[in-house]
Amino acid sequence: MAETETRQGIGVSPGSAYGPVVQVAPPVRPPADEPAVEDHEAALADVKAAFESVAQALEEKARHADDTAQKILKATALIARDKGLVKAAGKQLTAGRGRANAIANSVEEYCAQFEALGGYFAERVTDLRDVGSRAVAAVLGVPAPGVPDFTEPSVVVAEDLAPAETATLDRSLVVGIVTQAGGRTSHTAILAAQMGIPAVVQLAGATAIPVGTPVALDGDTGEVTIAPEPGLVEAQRVRREKRAEALAASSGPGVTRDGHHVALLANIGGVQDAQSAGAQDLEGVGLFRTEFVFLSADRAPTVEEQAEIYRQVFRPFGDRRVVVRTLDAGADKPLSFADLGPEENPALGRRGLRLSAERPELLDAQLEALAIAAKDTGADVRVMAPMVATVEEAAWFARRVRENGLPKAGVMIEVPGAALRAAHVLAMVDFGSLGTNDLAQYTMAADRMQGALSDLLDPWQPAVLDVVAAACDGARRTGRPIGVCGESAGDPLLALVLAGLGVSSLSMAPSKVPVVRLALSLHTLPECQGLATAAREAATAKDALEAVRSRAQSALTDLL
Numbered sequence: 001m002a003e004t005e006t007r008q009g010i011g012v013s014p015g016s017a018y019g020p021v022v023q024v025a026p027p028v029r030p031p032a033d034e035p036a037v038e039d040h041e042a043a044l045a046d047v048k049a050a051f052e053s054v055a056q057a058l059e060e061k062a063r064h065a066d067d068t069a070q071k072i073l074k075a076t077a078l079i080a081r082d083k084g085l086v087k088a089a090g091k092q093l094t095a096g097r098g099r100a101n102a103i104a105n106s107v108e109e110y111c112a113q114f115e116a117l118g119g120y121f122a123e124r125v126t127d128l129r130d131v132g133s134r135a136v137a138a139v140l141g142v143p144a145p146g147v148p149d150f151t152e153p154s155v156v157v158a159e160d161l162a163p164a165e166t167a168t169l170d171r172s173l174v175v176g177i178v179t180q181a182g183g184r185t186s187h188t189a190i191l192a193a194q195m196g197i198p199a200v201v202q203l204a205g206a207t208a209i210p211v212g213t214p215v216a217l218d219g220d221t222g223e224v225t226i227a228p229e230p231g232l233v234e235a236q237r238v239r240r241e242k243r244a245e246a247l248a249a250s251s252g253p254g255v256t257r258d259g260h261h262v263a264l265l266a267n268i269g270g271v272q273d274a275q276s277a278g279a280q281d282l283e284g285v286g287l288f289r290t291e292f293v294f295l296s297a298d299r300a301p302t303v304e305e306q307a308e309i310y311r312q313v314f315r316p317f318g319d320r321r322v323v324v325r326t327l328d329a330g331a332d333k334p335l336s337f338a339d340l341g342p343e344e345n346p347a348l349g350r351r352g353l354r355l356s357a358e359r360p361e362l363l364d365a366q367l368e369a370l371a372i373a374a375k376d377t378g379a380d381v382r383v384m385a386p387m388v389a390t391v392e393e394a395a396w397f398a399r400r401v402r403e404n405g406l407p408k409a410g411v412m413i414e415v416p417g418a419a420l421r422a423a424h425v426l427a428m429v430d431f432g433s434l435g436t437n438d439l440a441q442y443t444m445a446a447d448r449m450q451g452a453l454s455d456l457l458d459p460w461q462p463a464v465l466d467v468v469a470a471a472c473d474g475a476r477r478t479g480r481p482i483g484v485c486g487e488s489a490g491d492p493l494l495a496l497v498l499a500g501l502g503v504s505s506l507s508m509a510p511s512k513v514p515v516v517r518l519a520l521s522l523h524t525l526p527e528c529q530g531l532a533t534a535a536r537e538a539a540t541a542k543d544a545l546e547a548v549r550s551r552a553q554s555a556l557t558d559l560l
């Protein structure tokens, strides 16, 4: 039996869990002593067949997966069918490598190129290595790496989870997720929260925890206890029940104890998310990431194809608001039909609204489709642009939205330049929405896809709070509402700070809404303002969190 030990990671999906560890099988390595092939043609055919079998297995999985998972799996299958990979493997065979090594080397060549490109490309490296490892297993005739079959409710532990793996986990059997790598805004984190599975990332030594070892994890604090004492498990169970009870007792719109309204909204990525969020006690959608719908599309969707999807997304919300973000393609969210070619720095490149300057027909088709779906459903649709940096961009976007007959135009405030000039930028539109994921990335100059930079990307960084505060001041001066739709909106303590800074809505994974609602209901607006001041006066991110935690109502902090 392992010794009891508590380790600290980063909590990215709320709730606690307890169960035995299931280790995700690591990638299969090619044998070091694999001989060179004799029949080059036959070997190349084997390599091709291996990649193809991986693509087919992923597609087969996709057939049984939900909406989000399907897209991710299909996108990964496309990687497995990349002709360039087979070609590169062919060169390796010619150079005297065996089949498995040819596959592994060609994949690593691609990975090195992707890593050098950074941003979105670097993020796809996890998927690429996953495909490579599966192809190596296929060509060697050994079991595929990844999540093994298991029947007892368990905690899934991995070095990192490919989006495809996270999205296809069986929710009824996976009680928690722990990864050694990964970051706050990585796919694993966003998908786990979307699926309502408690998760901790960046846990040192996670992959060395023996299979079957019981672990208790806390997706709020990021604590993971290996072989916990029965007392701790019991205390966590009691806390879980207490928390569920407390959360069940609060319902309805987000309101502070003194009656100040802060709308509680959902972040969604497609029709299935809309159906499940629409059935929940929340006030609408604060961020519909439309690019998630088209991640695996190999051509631009037509106006009618888009309109049909948007109708299905809008309907579950009746007359509740639905804030739609126009395509945020590029960098961490690639769309093959909206690709302008490789860039040195994709996160700083022609992404988001900047892409629309070069491909205005994509934006026009989307706005037309949104207008049709809004009219057909009578939904309260508001449209916002990603990655807006200047007044001119905001004005250009608002004009196009209005020309399409859509009533409300907004901008995401996720570039520090736009945050600092929010009064002028927001004067061009009807509302703003703070994208704190990117705002943290750009304020701290830290790639959000690099788990190792998690400390810099911490939304509690006082500099990020100052930039948020500047945007809120600007919004106040212009009389425009401003909300938050980055992951920070779903952190109950940070939500209090954001409310104190003056945001009018908080949009998050639906599983996070109840605890944020409770947090608001326990504090008055002046208390939230006091918490915001305390956080901004702190010298470090850690101090800011501690300042708020120690001042917040214990009825909340006891549950966290």
Ligand code: PEP
Pocket (backbone or CB within 6 Å): 185, 287, 289, 328, 414, 434, 435, 436, 437, 438, 439, 485, 486, 487
């Ligand atoms: C953000 O940047 O905070 C945001 C909400 O957008 P995304 O995470 O999709 O970039």
Ligand code: MG
Pocket (backbone or CB within 6 Å): 386, 414, 435, 437, 438
């Ligand atoms: Mg963003």
